[in-house]
Amino acid sequence: xxxxxxxxxxxxxxxxxxxxxxxxxxxxxxxxxxxxxxxxxxxxxxxxxxxxxxxxxxxxxxxxxxxxxxxxxxxxxxxxxxxxxxxxxxxxxxxxxxxxxxxxxxxxxxxxxxxxxxxxxxxxxxxxxxxxxxxxxxxxxxxxxxxxxxxxxxxxxxxxxxxxxxxxxxxxxxxxxxxxxxxxxxxxxxxxxxxxxxxxxxxxxxxxxxxxxxxxxxxxxxxxxxxxxxxxxxxxxxxxxxxxxxxxxxxxxxxxxxxxxxxxx
Amino acid sequence: xxxxxxxxxxxxxxxxxxxxxxxxxxxxxxxxxxxxxxxxxxxxxxxxxxxxxxxxxxxxxxxxxxxxxxxxxxxxxxxxxxxxxxxxxxxxxxxxxxxxxxxxxxxxxxxxxxxxxxxxxxxxxxxxxxxxxxxxxxxxxxxxxxxxxxxxxxxxxxxxxxxxxxxxxxxxxxxxxxxxxxxxxxxxxxxxxxxxxxxxxxxxxxxxxxxxxxxxxxxxxx
Numbered sequence: 001x002x003x004x005x006x007x008x009x010x011x012x013x014x015x016x017x018x019x020x021x022x023x024x025x026x027x028x029x030x031x032x033x034x035x036x037x038x039x040x041x042x043x044x045x046x047x048x049x050x051x052x053x054x055x056x057x058x059x060x061x062x063x064x065x066x067x068x069x070x071x072x073x074x075x076x077x078x079x080x081x082x083x084x085x086x087x088x089x090x091x092x093x094x095x096x097x098x099x100x101x102x103x104x105x106x107x108x109x110x111x112x113x114x115x116x117x118x119x120x121x122x123x124x125x126x127x128x129x130x131x132x133x134x135x136x137x138x139x140x141x142x143x144x145x146x147x148x149x150x151x152x153x154x155x156x157x158x159x160x161x162x163x164x165x166x167x168x169x170x171x172x173x174x175x176x177x178x179x180x181x182x183x184x185x186x187x188x189x190x191x192x193x194x195x196x197x198x199x200x201x202x203x204x205x206x207x208x209x210x211x212x213x214x215x216x217x218x219x220x221x222x223x224x225x226x227x228x229x230x231x232x233x234x235x236x237x238x239x240x241x242x243x244x245x246x247x248x249x250x251x252x253x254x255x256x257x258x259x260x261x262x263x264x265x
Numbered sequence: 266x267x268x269x270x271x272x273x274x275x276x277x278x279x280x281x282x283x284x285x286x287x288x289x290x291x292x293x294x295x296x297x298x299x300x301x302x303x304x305x306x307x308x309x310x311x312x313x314x315x316x317x318x319x320x321x322x323x324x325x326x327x328x329x330x331x332x333x334x335x336x337x338x339x340x341x342x343x344x345x346x347x348x349x350x351x352x353x354x355x356x357x358x359x360x361x362x363x364x365x366x367x368x369x370x371x372x373x374x375x376x377x378x379x380x381x382x383x384x385x386x387x388x389x390x391x392x393x394x395x396x397x398x399x400x401x402x403x404x405x406x407x408x409x410x411x412x413x414x415x416x417x418x419x420x421x422x423x424x425x426x427x428x429x430x431x432x433x434x435x436x437x438x439x440x441x442x443x444x445x446x447x448x449x450x451x452x453x454x455x456x457x458x459x460x461x462x463x464x465x466x467x468x469x470x471x472x473x474x475x476x477x478x479x480x481x482x483x484x485x486x487x
Contacts, residue, residue: 010418011418011419011420011472012417012418012419012420013419013420013422013425014425023417024415024417024477026414026415026477026478027414027417027477042430042432042479044430045417045429045430045432045433045475045476045477045479046417046419046427046428046429046430046433046473046475047427047428048419048425048426048427048428088417088419088475090414090433090476090477090478090479091477091478092413092478092479093413093414093476093477093478096477
């Protein structure tokens with residue numbers, strides 16, 4: 001064993017790997033003992049033991065999917081890991097953390113959710129691009145930089161929002177004063193005089209917890225599946241110009257996130 | 266260089282400064298490092314580009330043919346030299362006569378006393394999108410490899426074989442057999458795949474380095 005000793009990092013084997021806990025900030029280890037986990041495709045980096053990965057459409061999983069998976073058109077992004085052993089999860093070297101829900105609910109940006117126990121039910125949030133977990137159990141989520149927990153009332157930057165628990169859905173907040181009047185109009189049209197880039201926030205009120213990441217780098221959006229084409233269903237008809245602007249696309253200074261249009265300027 | 270003659274067998278000392286910068290202390294000896302990876306040095310250093318990885322004509326030709334090209338420089342001198350590569354995490358590997366298999370793009374620096382070469386990896390290499398060949402490092406000394414996020418080192422023993430996603434694999438050392446596992450079934454073709462269709466299975470005795478991030482591979486979408 002001393003053969004490999006030296007300045008190298010810690011060596012892990014199935015005995016020393018933690019059970020359902022972080023190995024470091026970026027890698028999470030899940031222990032399976034004949035149990036099942038839902039897993040987003042491609043987030044498993046290595047495993048010991050015998051673990052099967054089956055698509056959601058696998059016939060044997062019908063019952064499980066019926067009770068804990070309510071995003072039918074999202075199904076092709078998820079697999080069920082089943083067997084015994086320890087598997088390592090990671091995502092693009094982002095921070096990963098596990099969270100315990102106890103008879104609660106939590107809504108999370110779909111790209112940030114890596115895995116969850118089937119004791120939780122996954123549902124598509126009516127906020128486009130978000131998923132809601134309901135029930136009791138553990139899930140693993142990724143964020144760019146560590147997650148901080150905040151309590152409402154709070155206004156948060158759209159790109160920093162990871163998710164929220166127990167509180168009602170957020171609404172948009174605009175710095176209205178900044179955008180109106182002659183000077184505001186000029187600023188909006190030309191970008192001169194400075195757009196701080198923070199004229200638009202999500203506002204949370206009520207009791208609950210808001211999860212923020214400590215950077216404004218978004219994870220790639222995962223398709224959450226189409227919603228039924230029905231009147232009254234957000235995002236069903238119109239092309240989504242939803243709450244989160246196209247991730248990663250920088251706004252031109254004069255556009256201010258298309259605010260001028262919303263204020264009729 | 267004559268001044269260093271007093272050191273019969275001086276070995277460059279590798280140490281990490283933070284997790285993204287490698288500091289090497291040298292007393293007249295040399296290290297091989299990725300071209301252009303030096304960020305700072307003090308003392309006296311000479312940088313010499315080694316064509317074709319410094320393995321002679323044969324090595325150079327082999328690397329050309331196999332696509333495992335490395336542009337390597339030899340750094341020799343007295344003092345401390347710091348290396349870094351695109352802010353990626355650096356992992357130190359100590360070699361005591363065993364062989365390290367690593368992708369040339371992940372190899373940052375090696376002790377000049379270590380031999381580097383090229384080896385055939387077969388399907389595993391292809392599944393990583395890195396070609397069919399990989400770089401080997403052999404001998405006694407230290408090497409530094411880079412990874413996207415800090416690497417996790419996993420021990421493989423006869424009773425605990427390990428399966429690794431090709432996109433997360435960066436290196437392995439020791440006496441390991443690797444085989445390529447494919448879970449491609451009718452379901453995969455129907456778009457109902459398990460998402461982890463290709464894996465490399467390691468059996469034997471040794472260490473495997475994985476990074477908490479996946480390169481884009483042909484297996485990634487299946």
